[in-house]
Amino acid sequence: MKVILKKFMLTCLDATMFVSQNEEGKLSLIDRLKFYTHLAICKFCRLFEKQNKFILSQVKHIHSEAVLSDSEKERLQRKIEEYSFLK
Amino acid sequence: MSETKSTLNPKLWVKTFSDTLYRFAVSRVSNTEIAKDLVQETFLAALRNVETFKGEISEKNWLFMILKNKIIDHYRKKASSLFFELNELLESTNPYFDENDHWTPDTAPRDWGLNYSSTVESKEFYEILNKCMDKLSEIMKIVFTLKYLDERESDEICKELNITSSNYWVIMHRAKLQLRGCLEKKWI
Numbered sequence: 001m002k003v004i005l006k007k008f009m010l011t012c013l014d015a016t017m018f019v020s021q022n023e024e025g026k027l028s029l030i031d032r033l034k035f036y037t038h039l040a041i042c043k044f045c046r047l048f049e050k051q052n053k054f055i056l057s058q059v060k061h062i063h064s065e066a067v068l069s070d071s072e073k074e075r076l077q078r079k080i081e082e083y084s085f086l087k
Numbered sequence: 088m089s090e091t092k093s094t095l096n097p098k099l100w101v102k103t104f105s106d107t108l109y110r111f112a113v114s115r116v117s118n119t120e121i122a123k124d125l126v127q128e129t130f131l132a133a134l135r136n137v138e139t140f141k142g143e144i145s146e147k148n149w150l151f152m153i154l155k156n157k158i159i160d161h162y163r164k165k166a167s168s169l170f171f172e173l174n175e176l177l178e179s180t181n182p183y184f185d186e187n188d189h190w191t192p193d194t195a196p197r198d199w200g201l202n203y204s205s206t207v208e209s210k211e212f213y214e215i216l217n218k219c220m221d222k223l224s225e226i227m228k229i230v231f232t233l234k235y236l237d238e239r240e241s242d243e244i245c246k247e248l249n250i251t252s253s254n255y256w257v258i259m260h261r262a263k264l265q266l267r268g269c270l271e272k273k274w275i
Binding site for chain 1: 097098100101102105106109110113114119122123126127130131134181183184187188189190195196197198199201203204206207208212213216217220235236240241256257259260263264266267270271
């Protein structure tokens with residue numbers, strides 16, 4: 001029984017790896033069962049899973065405020081005009 | 088649907104699109120010089136291919152399509168030089184777990200005390216998130232960006248970068264562990 005149980009138990013390393021695979025629907029039924037069983041008993045992996053989802057939803061809102069300098073823009077403009085002129 | 092076809096107006100590209108293209112590039116290559124080069128290459132490639140523009144998509148989307156291809160080319164060139172980094176990652180033991188593959192006292196996640204299904208709109212948070220993403224190794228950053236900023240399929244990413252799917256999962260796993268750990272350290 002112990003051996004069977006051990007086979008069914010995921011380590012935290014596996015479980016956290018499964019988080020991404022589960023997200024993409026890439027876990028087999030048996031792995032999914034193992035995964036959710038692990039989450040049910042391991043609060044750290046449960047936190048990892050929640051925080052991971054949180055991070056991924058935040059990542060989508062990342063935006064840069066960088067702009068090109070005027071001189072960069074002038075340079076690009078010249079390049080384009082040169083090219084159009086040459087054609 | 089409107090029947091009018093979009094047209095190209097290269098003389099206005101810089102004024103209208105250069106900043107948006109640049110921002111898109113910067114957030115994906117996190118190097119301003121490379122991002123500038125990519126924008127320039129995009130405009131030049133667009134000029135060379137003006138004849139292929141059929142007007143079925145907007146001028147803006149067309150330029151973005153070219154830029155995205157340029158970024159993928161850049162990643163691909165990079166990825167081939169990242170074999171060393173990848174091997175190192177694959178051969179090293181995962182520092183977040185102990186010899187029994189369980190969390191260590193230092194790495195075990197702590198509760199951040201917030202509603203994880205809400206969003207945090209603070210500027211400070213995004214700055215830290217950006218910094219933490221910058222700390223990822225090159226290969227992790229590329230894989231993570233392709234997946235979560237560009238929303239590509241993992242199979243596609245493997246093909247583009249010529250890595251196996253098991254490598255992909257290891258890289259993604261590490262990237263997420265590192266990102267989470269970094270946020271907990273710097274933000275919480």
